[in-house]
Amino acid sequence: QNLRKTEHASIRMCYQTILGVAWAFLGQKSDDIMIYSDDSSQWRIFVLICSLPSACSVVLLCFLPETPKFLITKRRFDNAMMVFQKIYACNTGNNMKRYPVSNEKY
Structure with missing residues (x-):
């Protein structure tokens, strides 16, 4: 139970x-x-x-991050942005800091 x-x-x-x-x-x-x-x-x-x-x-x-959608629904925008940056770095081979979207609006 x-x-x-x-x-x-x-x-x-x-x-x-x-x-x-x-x-x-x-x-x-x-x-x-x-x-x-x-x-x-x-x-x-x-x-x-x-x-x-x-x-x-x-x-x-234990080693997998939460999905960005889950983090956004929990209003954890900074954590979601970090996950997006890691995905970007993994997919493109560029540095995480070069992610073209910023979270300055939040």
Whole structure:
């Protein structure tokens, strides 16, 4: 129920990934982690492998900036301009300071 109350999607995905990884390792002995063990806990390894893409996504989300549209709707114009400048620099190879639009109006 608390996960549904969490509004931000990346935080919710982070919680779900942590819960999935914890669920896979909960109650594991070090011998049970082997892939070819004869134990009946093979499903834990399957869950762990399936949670790896989500874990990678959570890590990558930490390095992605918010979209300019989101920042503008939150009235964070300076941050939105910085994102636009970074996009401009990445696409053109020019310096960020040479971005042809200024935010002097705000």
